[in-house]
Amino acid sequence: MKWVGFDCHEKTYATLQPGTSYVQQSTYTGHLWLLRSTTSTFVTDARPALPNGVMTAKGNGVCSEGSTAVPWSLRNNTGSALDMYYLDHQCKEVFYGQVAAGATRQQQSYVGHRWRLKTAGSEKVAGETTVLRGETAVFSTAPSNVLARTTTDRADATTANQVKVLYAVPSGALDRRWDLSGRIGLSVSSANRWLSEQSGGRKVRMDTSGGALDITYVALPRTAAQYASSGVFARNEIEKDLMIKGFNKANKKYIVFYQGPGTSCGTSYWPPKSPGNASVVFLEKCPVEGLTGDSGRFGFTEATWIHELFHGLGVAAECSRYHTREGHVSDDPSDLMYAGTSVWRPALLDAGGDDYWTASTGACPGIKGSPYIV
Numbered sequence: 001m002k003w004v005g006f007d008c009h010e011k012t013y014a015t016l017q018p019g020t021s022y023v024q025q026s027t028y029t030g031h032l033w034l035l036r037s038t039t040s041t042f043v044t045d046a047r048p049a050l051p052n053g054v055m056t057a058k059g060n061g062v063c064s065e066g067s068t069a070v071p072w073s074l075r076n077n078t079g080s081a082l083d084m085y086y087l088d089h090q091c092k093e094v095f096y097g098q099v100a101a102g103a104t105r106q107q108q109s110y111v112g113h114r115w116r117l118k119t120a121g122s123e124k125v126a127g128e129t130t131v132l133r134g135e136t137a138v139f140s141t142a143p144s145n146v147l148a149r150t151t152t153d154r155a156d157a158t159t160a161n162q163v164k165v166l167y168a169v170p171s172g173a174l175d176r177r178w179d180l181s182g183r184i185g186l187s188v189s190s191a192n193r194w195l196s197e198q199s200g201g202r203k204v205r206m207d208t209s210g211g212a213l214d215i216t217y218v219a220l221p222r223t224a225a226q227y228a229s230s231g232v233f234a235r236n237e238i239e240k241d242l243m244i245k246g247f248n249k250a251n252k253k254y255i256v257f258y259q260g261p262g263t264s265c266g267t268s269y270w271p272p273k274s275p276g277n278a279s280v281v282f283l284e285k286c287p288v289e290g291l292t293g294d295s296g297r298f299g300f301t302e303a304t305w306i307h308e309l310f311h312g313l314g315v316a317a318e319c320s321r322y323h324t325r326e327g328h329v330s331d332d333p334s335d336l337m338y339a340g341t342s343v344w345r346p347a348l349l350d351a352g353g354d355d356y357w358t359a360s361t362g363a364c365p366g367i368k369g370s371p372y373i374v
Helices: 183-199 225-229 229-243 301-314
Strands: 002-004 008-010 030-034 043-048 069-077 082-087 094-098 105-110 114-119 125-130 138-141 162-171 215-223 252-258 278-282
Touching: 069 183, 082 105, 094 105, 162 183, 162 225, 162 229, 183 252, 183 301, 215 225, 215 229, 225 229, 229 252, 229 278, 252 301
Parallel strands: 069 138, 162 215, 162 252, 252 278
Antiparallel strands: 002 008, 002 030, 030 043, 069 105, 082 094, 082 114, 114 125
């Protein structure tokens, strides 16, 4: 049993023999724990700590598990054929066939199952995707309209309220150049596509330039260790440094793709109780299979950044029908804004339509009409 520390290194806390259990007396909500086989590299379970949470080791390793069958398909929007592998309950690759460039393969699958894509005829992994719902997962190459790197906010295409994307790298950290590779752009377009599908065509208004997503690169003044020393308040410190650099426009909300570790994949402010202007995605904390824009599909990281943005828009308000845990809802683990003891599998926008998208009561309006949603 291992704790994944703030530097993303694993620290062993206990070794469990078959059929035994262990109680970890001291941890914090959001800390990541995993169970790894002592005889292989298989991870049998991994999840953030929740009150009274339970982890279970099954078999030699669990990559895919689920009992909810869904019609699922994968569209290959790359320029080359891809080999498609299912990762079974012991993390072994099971070859299912090839998807030609530009083609779509229909596949019955289950919520929670993982699929791996490789360049056809090779062992080069092109990416992975996890089934979160019945959908067409789109596997894409980087968009062709990626703008050159800029350290300033380009002239706005509109004066309307909009969401600005920042790629922030702490001092001394590795610059993975995700603003230039298209991965952040894929993440943004994937989440917005999902929102459009869920809402009947509504999207987040993003800050663009010449029709392309305007991402600003920010070299932060402090190291990752210095931000991490603030624990769950690292977001506040990152926001302070960004505001000093001028990222504090009144008509903008900021989504920060931060190239560093954190206590969770993402954190945000929650007005009016917790004011702010920057929601942060901790890229070194998000799960590997959810790396930003890997497949141009709605994965864990995409769900995280739009979840945190919604917090910044005041969701879920305390007056919401199923409000819980400061800005979340409790009625359905597949809800984008869910928090609770079940595993979060984000797939639905405001499940039941009674908490935060449309008005749940006259005194508790939803955010469908937010000036940041078009």
